[in-house]
Amino acid sequence: MQKNYTxxxxxxxxxxxxxxxxxxxxxxYVILPxxxxxxxxxxxxxxxxxxxxxxxxxxxxxxxxxxxxxxLWNNILWxxxxxxxxxxxxxxxxxxxxxxxxxRAVKSLFFFPFVISQVIVGIVFAWFYDPGxxxxxxxxxxxxxxxxxxxxxxxxxxxxxxAAGLWPQVAYTMILFLTGLNNLSPxxxxxxxxxxxxxxxxxxxxxxxxxxxxxxxxxxxxxxGALRSFDLVASMTSGGPYGSSSVxxxxxxxxxxxxxxxxxxxxxxxVLFLIMLVYIAFFLWRMLQQER
Amino acid sequence: MFPTPIEKTAPWTRISYKxxxxxxxxxxxxxxxxxxxxxVRSMGDINAGNYWGLPTEWNIVExxxxxxxxxxxxxxxxxxxxVTLPVMVGSVFLATLAGFALAKYKFRGNLAMFALFIGGNxxxxxxxxxxxxxxxxxxxxxxxxxxxxxxxxxFQTGFCTLFMRNFIVGIPDELIxxxxxxxxxxxxxxxxxxxxxxxxxxxxxxxxxxxxxxNDYFWALVLVQSDEVRPVTAGISxxxxxxxxxxxxxxxxxxxxxxxxxxxxxxxxRHFIAGLTLGATKG
Numbered sequence: 001m002q003k004n005y006t007x008x009x010x011x012x013x014x015x016x017x018x019x020x021x022x023x024x025x026x027x028x029y030v031i032l033p034x035x036x037x038x039x040x041x042x043x044x045x046x047x048x049x050x051x052x053x054x055x056x057x058x059x060x061x062x063x064x065x066x067x068x069x070x071x072l073w074n075n076i077l078w079x080x081x082x083x084x085x086x087x088x089x090x091x092x093x094x095x096x097x098x099x100x101x102x103x104r105a106v107k108s109l110f111f112f113p114f115v116i117s118q119v120i121v122g123i124v125f126a127w128f129y130d131p132g133x134x135x136x137x138x139x140x141x142x143x144x145x146x147x148x149x150x151x152x153x154x155x156x157x158x159x160x161x162x163a164a165g166l167w168p169q170v171a172y173t174m175i176l177f178l179t180g181l182n183n184l185s186p187x188x189x190x191x192x193x194x195x196x197x198x199x200x201x202x203x204x205x206x207x208x209x210x211x212x213x214x215x216x217x218x219x220x221x222x223x224x225g226a227l228r229s230f231d232l233v234a235s236m237t238s239g240g241p242y243g244s245s246s247v248x249x250x251x252x253x254x255x256x257x258x259x260x261x262x263x264x265x266x267x268x269x270x271v272l273f274l275i276m277l278v279y280i281a282f283f284l285w286r287m288l289q290q291e292r
Numbered sequence: 293m294f295p296t297p298i299e300k301t302a303p304w305t306r307i308s309y310k311x312x313x314x315x316x317x318x319x320x321x322x323x324x325x326x327x328x329x330x331x332v333r334s335m336g337d338i339n340a341g342n343y344w345g346l347p348t349e350w351n352i353v354e355x356x357x358x359x360x361x362x363x364x365x366x367x368x369x370x371x372x373x374x375v376t377l378p379v380m381v382g383s384v385f386l387a388t389l390a391g392f393a394l395a396k397y398k399f400r401g402n403l404a405m406f407a408l409f410i411g412g413n414x415x416x417x418x419x420x421x422x423x424x425x426x427x428x429x430x431x432x433x434x435x436x437x438x439x440x441x442x443x444x445x446x447f448q449t450g451f452c453t454l455f456m457r458n459f460i461v462g463i464p465d466e467l468i469x470x471x472x473x474x475x476x477x478x479x480x481x482x483x484x485x486x487x488x489x490x491x492x493x494x495x496x497x498x499x500x501x502x503x504x505x506x507n508d509y510f511w512a513l514v515l516v517q518s519d520e521v522r523p524v525t526a527g528i529s530x531x532x533x534x535x536x537x538x539x540x541x542x543x544x545x546x547x548x549x550x551x552x553x554x555x556x557x558x559x560x561x562r563h564f565i566a567g568l569t570l571g572a573t574k575g
Contacts, residue, residue: 012399014393014397014478015393015394015397015399015402016393016399018389018390018392018393018397018478018482019389019390019393019394019405021386021389021390022386022387022389022390022409022449022453023390023405025386025442025445025446025449026408026409026412026446026449026450028427028446029420029424029427029442029443029446029447030412030415030420030446030447030450031408031412032423033419033420033422033423033424033427034415034419034420036422036423037419037420037421037422037423038419040422040423094294094295095312095316097293097294097295098295098297098298098309099293099297100298100309100310100313106313106317108557108558108561109317109320109321110317110320111565112554112557112558113320113321113324115503115507115553115554115556115557115564116507116550116553116554117506117507117509117524117525117549117550117553118507118509119507119509119525119528119529119549120528120546120549120550123327123528123529123532123542123546124323124324124326124327124546125323127323127326127327127330127539127542127543128323128326130539132537133338133341133537133539135322135323135326167323172568175565175568175569176568176569179565179569181294184293184294186293189293189294198296202294203294206294207294214569224414227416228416228417230417230418230509230510231509231510231525234509234510234513234529235509235529248418249416249417249418252418252421253418253421253510253513253514256421256422257513257514262422265418265421265422266422268418269416269418269419269421269422270419272416272418272419273415273416273418273419276414276415276416279414280411280414280415283410283414284407284410284411287407287410288403288407291403291406
């Protein structure tokens with residue numbers, strides 16, 4: 001502390017100068033737009049004409065808009081079912097955590113769906129589900145079940161898209177868990193083995209506690225992935241049929257870009273942002289605690 | 293090791309593991325195998341419902357040349373490259389500067405700035421969409437590669453700064469102090485000490501950013517619209533509308549669009565995974 005008083009202005013400016021370009025760009029393109037969007041949500045605006053202040057009217061309209069509730073509900077389904085990526089990823093990581101010949105190649109083959117664009121994943125799964133051409137229908141036919149047009153069925157469509165999203169997401173959580181398993185303490189495991197622990201007991205009481213950092217990151221990235229779901233919805237169904245597979249991210253895009261309702265879109269984005277903020281705040285709080 | 297190494301288990305377990313392993317890969321990659329096989333079929337095969345048998349005629353050359361000859365796919369690929377490479381260089385460079393400041397200087401607001409970069413990195417894109425689009429239009433950059441380059445550079449800088457800061461923290465303070473005592477300026481320290489030492493992190497970060505930006509779809513929809521600047525993600529989805537049920541062409545196009553990040557991943561696997569799993573072991 002004492003030293004700070006003797007620091008000259010130029011010395012104090014040094015770290016800020018190093019940060020200046022990154023900070024300026026980040027403020028203009030990320031931080032400021034958040035504030036602008038929130039304030040825009042109190043206006044009515046078609047993107048060209050004058051902005052009219054309407055207070056909370058956009059939010060009142062949202063409350064009475066069934067499409068908003070459908071999208072919000074779908075986001076909740078995404079959050080719930082996307083979480084399957086965590087146990088699935090752990091399961092596959094445990095399955096692959098061996099040292100047999102060629103296992104490295106196997107691990108990369110399991111991982112690489114993650115590096116494929118979600119648009120392509122969407123296309124792959126749209127083909128898989130296609131009622132006329134899709135593999136799913138062939139599989140169902142083996143069991144004597146009729147064609148099931150997943151993406152055209154209002155009750156099934158969101159689950160169909162989530163399943164497509166799980167494919168790369170499981171790959172991601174798997175690689176996190178594999179890294180975690182790589183860093184387990186061999187002493188603790190040997191000690192537990194001496195005490196007769198094995199199988200599930202071992203996994204639950206000895207392994208999982210050591211995997212906590214990996215599990216935490218896996219949960220964080222899965223929540224963010226679920227709330228950010230846009231690419232798959234846009235490329236597989238465009239929110240259809242009849243808006244039944246829309247999520248807040250897509251609903252917002254649709255209202256702003258196709259219906260020119262910027263203020264309304266901003267209100268939807270604000271709701272999505274506030275939901276995300278809960279998780280961001282928790283994540284930051286945890287991260288900062290470790291820094292101290 | 294957990295689970296128990298397979299060599300130490302009963303022979304029956306060992307054999308079933310050896311069988312289960314290849315089976316599981318086949319199942320896992322079945323959707324991709326389907327796309328690959330479809331991309332070499334003729335339309336006749338598609339219409340006849342021949343998806344899993346050998347193609348009656350191998351249309352590798354026909355389908356893939358058709359993708360490039362009859363569509364703007366070549367242009368889309370070029371656009372993706374034109375956007376992705378500058379972003380990679382720009383955001384990694386800016387973040388190295390910022391990461392150095394956050395890692396090696398004690399100043400008021402340090403932690404707050406760090407939190408800002410991390411938090412900004414997690415926000416949903418939709419909250420940025422309208423203002424960023426407006427700003428881009430006002431700057432006269434709408435529907436140009438610069439629209440995407442500048443936005444992605446700004447946004448990825450958040451993630452890169454988090455990454456770089458955590459990497460530079462690991463550089464010993466003594467190294468920097470001893471240089472300072474010799475009278476080196478702050479810039480000199482950055483240039484001659486920090487920059488050479490972060491080289492391993494640069495590779496990891498660069499491949500990650502390449503993949504993130506290459507695969508972006510949302511901003512490709514929001515900030516550009518013409519074929520001359522459209523990246524490959526938006527391009528393939530536009531082509532799908534034209535091709536309708538020509539699944540062989542859709543598949544071939546998808547394979548082409550997905551290939552660059554896949555090749556990069558297999559070439560730089562170790563860096564890629566090291567970057568992605570940073571934080572999965574400690575913290």
